[in-house]
Amino acid sequence: MHGRIRRRIPLTGVAVAAVAALGVSACGTKETGQKKDAHPTITYWSSWLSSEPQAQIFSQAIADYEKATGITVDVKWLGRDYPNQLKNAGAVGKAPDVYDDASDHIGDFRSHHLVADLSGVLALPVPDEGGKVGDVMPSQALKASSDATGLALLPYTVISSGIWFDAATHPDWAANPPASFDDLLTAAEKLKTAGHAPFAQDGTINGYNAYWIYWLLMRHGGPGTMAALGRSPAGWDDPAVLAAARDVERLVKAGLFERDYMATKYPAAQNQWASRTEDMNINGTWLNSETAKYQTSGFQAQMFLFPSVPGGKDSVEVGTLGWSLNPKSPNLSTAESFLAFMAQKKYMSQISTKALNIPARSDVPAPAMLLAAQKAIDGATASQPTDDGASSLYSGWWNDVFLPLDDQLFSGKISAQQFVSTGKSQTASYH
Numbered sequence: 001m002h003g004r005i006r007r008r009i010p011l012t013g014v015a016v017a018a019v020a021a022l023g024v025s026a027c028g029t030k031e032t033g034q035k036k037d038a039h040p041t042i043t044y045w046s047s048w049l050s051s052e053p054q055a056q057i058f059s060q061a062i063a064d065y066e067k068a069t070g071i072t073v074d075v076k077w078l079g080r081d082y083p084n085q086l087k088n089a090g091a092v093g094k095a096p097d098v099y100d101d102a103s104d105h106i107g108d109f110r111s112h113h114l115v116a117d118l119s120g121v122l123a124l125p126v127p128d129e130g131g132k133v134g135d136v137m138p139s140q141a142l143k144a145s146s147d148a149t150g151l152a153l154l155p156y157t158v159i160s161s162g163i164w165f166d167a168a169t170h171p172d173w174a175a176n177p178p179a180s181f182d183d184l185l186t187a188a189e190k191l192k193t194a195g196h197a198p199f200a201q202d203g204t205i206n207g208y209n210a211y212w213i214y215w216l217l218m219r220h221g222g223p224g225t226m227a228a229l230g231r232s233p234a235g236w237d238d239p240a241v242l243a244a245a246r247d248v249e250r251l252v253k254a255g256l257f258e259r260d261y262m263a264t265k266y267p268a269a270q271n272q273w274a275s276r277t278e279d280m281n282i283n284g285t286w287l288n289s290e291t292a293k294y295q296t297s298g299f300q301a302q303m304f305l306f307p308s309v310p311g312g313k314d315s316v317e318v319g320t321l322g323w324s325l326n327p328k329s330p331n332l333s334t335a336e337s338f339l340a341f342m343a344q345k346k347y348m349s350q351i352s353t354k355a356l357n358i359p360a361r362s363d364v365p366a367p368a369m370l371l372a373a374q375k376a377i378d379g380a381t382a383s384q385p386t387d388d389g390a391s392s393l394y395s396g397w398w399n400d401v402f403l404p405l406d407d408q409l410f411s412g413k414i415s416a417q418q419f420v421s422t423g424k425s426q427t428a429s430y431h
Contacts, residue, residue, distance in 0.1 A: 040331045041072040042338055043096035045086060050077040053289070053355040061347045065338060068127070073338070087112045093328070097335045101153040101324035103144045103385055107392035109324065110152065116327035118151040124340040133343050140377050141360045144318040144385055154339045155320035155360035157351055159386070160373050161211060161284045163307075166276060167300040177304035181219065181247060184307050188256045191279050200269040200278035203262035206403040207391075209410045211282045212251060214387060215306040216244035222313035223384035229402065229423065230394030232431065236424035245409060245416035247309070252412045262411045267291075274299065282306075288369050289356040302369045305376060316376050319386035320360060401426045 044062075048055040055077050062073045076096075078085060083105060089095045090112050101109060109115050122134030122142075133154070134142075141155045163184070167174040178184040188198035202208050217225045221240030228235030235241070258269060258278055267290065273281040274291035276299070281287065288301040295301065308314065323342065325335050343361075351359035358366040358374050366374035377383070391398040405426065409419040 039070045039072065040334055041074050042098060042331055042335055044073055044075040044098040045082055045096040045100070046075060046077050047080060047082045047100040047102075048077055049079050054351075057347060057350045057354055058342070061342050061344075065341045068341070069337075071334060071338075083108070086114065090114045090326070095326045095328070097326055097329040097331050098323055098338065099326070100321070102321050103153065103155075103159075103319045104387055104389075104392045106145075106147050106152045106324075108395050110147065110149065113328070114324070114326055115149075115152045116325040116329070116332060117149070118154055118325065118336070118339070121154055121336050121339050122151070124336065126343050126345075127341050129344065133340050136343065136345070136361050136363060138360060138362045138378060140318045140380060140383060141320050143383075145320045145322055153320065153322035153324040154343065155322035156342070156348060157321040157355070158358040158360050158374070158377060159285050159319040159321060160317045160358075160377060161215075161282070162303045162305045162373065164273070164281045164283055164287050164301060164303045165279060167302045168298050169276060169279065173304065174302055178307050180307050181216070181309050185250065185254060185256075188280070189254065192254075192256060197258040197278045198256045198280055199258075199261075200273035200281045201257045201261040201264060202266040202269040203257075203264050203411075205266045206407050208266075208283070209262075210387070210403060210406050212410065213244055213248050213406050215282075216247045216309070217241065218315055218317075218384060218388065219306065219309045219312040220244045220247075223315050223382060223388060226388035227390045227393060229427065230390045230397045233424045233428040236420055236427065241423075242416060242420050243309075245419045248409055249412075249416040252410060262407070274301075285358055285370055285373055288367075292356065300369075303373055305373070313382070315382040315384055316380040317386060318377050318380070318383045322360065397427065397430050401430050 046055065046058065048058070062075060066072060082100070086095060086099055086109070095114055106115065122132065122137070124133050125131070126133055126136060137155065138158065141158050142151065145151060145153045145155045163177070165173055178187050191198040214226055217240060220243045221238055225238060225240050228238065229241065258264065258272065261269070269278070270281055270283065270287060270291055271294040272278055274294040275296050285303065291301070305316065323339055325332060329335060345361060345364060348359045348361045349364050351357050352364055352367050356367045358370050365371060385392070390402070401423070405419060405423055408414045409416065414422065
């Protein structure tokens with residue numbers, strides 16, 4: 001699977017034990033007696049498993065880098081629970097030199113003193129290409145990879161989200177998708193009448209459930225509306241919040257998901273969508289890659305942007321996956337050169353062709369099913385980070401207040417008005 005599961009991963013003693021089990025030595029050059037090796041060893045922890053396309057792409061790039069430079073890259077393919085392992089390792093001075101990062105993790109990792117300034121990498125030449133790293137990176141991707149302190153990760157993938165469908169079953173949506181939220185509900189009602197469950201939803205993943213309220217907040221209030229909810233109780237007074245919650249309430253009351261959707265365990269629902277059991281799935285740009293082997297014969301995965309609301313706002317979500325550096329690494333300059341090497345077109349192109357994601361290079365087209373999303377991102381006049389930045393800026397509130405409350409709204413246990421009033425009071429208590 002691609003790994004952008006939008007859920008909380010609790011910090012447990014298991015994660016601490018996992019760090020110890022890795023047997024990782026403190027960051028730094030290898031030592032033989034009292035002398036440092038001529039070429040340092042870079043330690044790299046990845047969120048990918050060795051069987052996944054990204055790991056295969058990066059493994060080849062690492063092998064090429066080692067051959068070209070004589071520098072060893074000690075890579076660990078850790079999988080999705082690596083954030084806790086990384087933070088625990090950092091707490092005892094054993095964080096790697098390089099690690100995979102996602103734009104919505106920047107705030108969390110920076111609070112643990114794990115993020116180095118990467119602005120210098122942009123001025124480095126891309127090996128065998130002549131240009132500089134900063135010249136080939138899309139501006140929207142660099143913006144999404146930065147915070148108030150500076151460039152926090154060097155992106156290799158650009159991510160967004162929207163409504164996925166099978167263009168072979170719904171060819172009309174490929175050129176003319178539902179233009180408004182009302183149009184989307186109308187189309188879904190027709191499918192329901194015909195005996196289909198229109199939307200597949202892995203309801204046990206609360207971050208996936210939050211896609212609906214998140215996008216409706218963006219459409220009613222625009223970028224910053226969701227982030228304001230975590231900043232202070234006053235954010236909940238914005239009329240756009242109640243309007244968005246009422247649209248979620250309409251969606252839930254219409255009964256447009258599979259039976260017992262809140263109990264559906266990931267990845268059952270998205271795989272059901274891939275087998276044409278349901279027609280649509282709200283998800284990230286990685287969905288086609290995750291479900292490729294489950295797609296029924298002739299399936300043509302495509303994604304359209306979340307539709308508009310009357311008098312609402314228009315924006316595009318832009319997030320990134322990339323590499324960050326440990327600021328305490330004694331190998332920072334070497335690690336920076338490693339990132340410049342990884343930015344070569346021959347590797348980044350495979351993010352499109354092999355991993356089936358949007359590559360973070362301006363001169364590499366996305367795979368066919370994501371070309372529309374790439375075009376929208378490149379031409380966006382307004383954009384917001386993943387989750388409007390709320391999950392990164394206010395991670396404790398996001399996990400402890402917002403996601404559980406949204407699950408109550410999304411499951412139909414509370415009304416839109418209760419969602420707003422409870423959200424305001426719980427946010428006040430949290431702060």
